[in-house]
Amino acid sequence: MITIVDYGLGNIQAFLNVYKRLNIPATRARTAAEIQAATKIILPGVGAFDQAMERLEQSGMREALDDAVLNRRVPVLGVCVGMQMLARSSDEGSRAGLGWIRGGVKQFASTGDARLPLPHMGWNDVRASEGNPLFSGLETDAKFYFLHSYYFQCDSATDVAALSNYGGRFGSAVSASNIHGVQFHPEKSHHFGIRLLKNFAEL
Amino acid sequence: MIKNGGLVKTVRFAEPKYVGDPINAVKIFNEKESDELIVLDIDATANGVEPNYKQIAHLAAECRMPLCYGGGIKTADQAQRIINFGVEKVAISSGAIENPPLITEIAKEIGNQSVVVVLDVRKRRGGEYSVWTHNGRNDTKRSPIELAQQAESLGAGEIVINSIDNDGVMQGYDLALAMELRKAVGLPMSVLGGAGSLADIGRLISTCGVVGAAAGSLFVFKGSYRAVLINYPGQEQKETLIRAALTP
Numbered sequence: 001m002i003t004i005v006d007y008g009l010g011n012i013q014a015f016l017n018v019y020k021r022l023n024i025p026a027t028r029a030r031t032a033a034e035i036q037a038a039t040k041i042i043l044p045g046v047g048a049f050d051q052a053m054e055r056l057e058q059s060g061m062r063e064a065l066d067d068a069v070l071n072r073r074v075p076v077l078g079v080c081v082g083m084q085m086l087a088r089s090s091d092e093g094s095r096a097g098l099g100w101i102r103g104g105v106k107q108f109a110s111t112g113d114a115r116l117p118l119p120h121m122g123w124n125d126v127r128a129s130e131g132n133p134l135f136s137g138l139e140t141d142a143k144f145y146f147l148h149s150y151y152f153q154c155d156s157a158t159d160v161a162a163l164s165n166y167g168g169r170f171g172s173a174v175s176a177s178n179i180h181g182v183q184f185h186p187e188k189s190h191h192f193g194i195r196l197l198k199n200f201a202e203l
Numbered sequence: 204m205i206k207n208g209g210l211v212k213t214v215r216f217a218e219p220k221y222v223g224d225p226i227n228a229v230k231i232f233n234e235k236e237s238d239e240l241i242v243l244d245i246d247a248t249a250n251g252v253e254p255n256y257k258q259i260a261h262l263a264a265e266c267r268m269p270l271c272y273g274g275g276i277k278t279a280d281q282a283q284r285i286i287n288f289g290v291e292k293v294a295i296s297s298g299a300i301e302n303p304p305l306i307t308e309i310a311k312e313i314g315n316q317s318v319v320v321v322l323d324v325r326k327r328r329g330g331e332y333s334v335w336t337h338n339g340r341n342d343t344k345r346s347p348i349e350l351a352q353q354a355e356s357l358g359a360g361e362i363v364i365n366s367i368d369n370d371g372v373m374q375g376y377d378l379a380l381a382m383e384l385r386k387a388v389g390l391p392m393s394v395l396g397g398a399g400s401l402a403d404i405g406r407l408i409s410t411c412g413v414v415g416a417a418a419g420s421l422f423v424f425k426g427s428y429r430a431v432l433i434n435y436p437g438q439e440q441k442e443t444l445i446r447a448a449l450t451p
Contacts, residue, residue, distance in 0.1 A: 011289020013264035046286055047313045117391050119316030119360055123238060145239075145269050147291055147316050188269050188291065190236040 002026040003038035007059035010044025014187040024201045032064035045081030050093030052081045073178045075203045083181030100179050102155040116167040119149040128162040142192045144184035205244045214371030216339035222423050229265045235435035239269045247275025248297050249338040263289040279308040286313045294319040297336035310358035320354040321363040322347045348387045355388050366396030373399030376407045385411045393417045408448035
């Protein structure tokens with residue numbers, strides 16, 4: 001069962017609706033027991049990094065999530081701030097991240113002559129690394145919706161699953177064995193996002 | 204625009220014409236793959252009521268594109284509650300003008316990127332612009348430039364400039380207003396009010412460069428009798444339009 005972590009942030013229902021449309025069973029989890037039953041996990045997230053981490057820590061699901069992802073190796077997909085939470089830390093806050101993928105979260109540089117409007121907001125191209133199953137069957141000009149001012153900087157280039165360009169290239173998706181993250185919002189990205197969520201369900 | 208729970212479209216902020224059920228409209232815009240939806244409850248502030256959370260949650264769940272909700276938001280808690288339904292952005296207008304620190308408070312809770320300040324603008328007789336609130340009934344006597352710059356410095360993530368004079372008229376955007384604002388603020392900006400054709404959108408983009416082009420009537424009416432028919436340009440049509448507009 002695809003389990004969407006409901007710790008009070010993010011559009012749980014939008015994911016459930018996409019899976020309902022795809023005829024793929026999905027549910028929300030609010031307790032550790034529900035995480036223990038998961039075979040796929042989606043970690044959504046919106047807003048500020050510290051607030052998201054604090055809410056997750058207080059949800060009572062943190063340990064069950066660590067166990068599912070790190071020991072049982074359940075596939076997990078972090079979305080937006082949910083992706084940034086996979087990192088060890090973020091420039092946006094002072095709390096520790098989940099630390100599941102080696103890297104940190106950085107703010108886009110907004111200095112110099114060509115002032116970069118922040119946040120990076122809107123539809124943008126996503127170039128996936130060849131053979132990444134999350135992006136299988138997607139058009140090469142697939143577009144996804146972004147809304148963020150911080151991005152995931154992987155320690156290792158091999159963990160970068162897709163690149164996008166905003167005043168320079170940045171990693172818009174990460175993958176390391178069973179752990180995945182996307183900076184954009186697949187649940188808000190029309191048929192491109194539906195395809196990606198279907199691919200995740202089929203991993 | 205939402206009024207009494209139904210979807211309406213106005214002309215110069217008056218004559219609300221019923222367009223249909225909001226959820227049904229969202230479903231059609233899903234199929235049309237619209238870039239983004241802005242839903243503004245035009246009763247909430249004017250009637251002094253809370254946002255209709257039940258309806259917002261329902262809209263957010265149906266919407267497969269980014270959604271911005273505005274109407275009646277006066278506190279950071281309300282904004283947070285709306286974001287937690289999975290709405291990407293909240294729009295504030297009178298709340299931001301009457302109580303500017305609200306912008307910072309909301310931005311702190313939900314992130315700058317999700318705070319949209321909507322400025323409803325009317326042109327005075329003398330030609331200068333003034334921002335109005337409460338659905339066009341209350342003249343703040345403040346200039347849109349000054350309020351936009353204030354919003355930017357207080358942490359807003361986006362500005363929506365809505366021309367009351369051009370609302371629903373479908374004769375083109377107020378390009379002079381758009382240009383003034385574009386020069387005055389660095390934030391992402393969307394322009395609303397007046398689009399009657401895709402060519403109007405082209406003119407806006409060729410005048411202002413990269414800017415959000417928003418429209419109501421254009422996407423819900425068909426023909427000179429304003430028959431309700433939700434429509435939206437296809438991906439290719441949109442890209443051709445934008446490419447042409449950005450080519451010097």
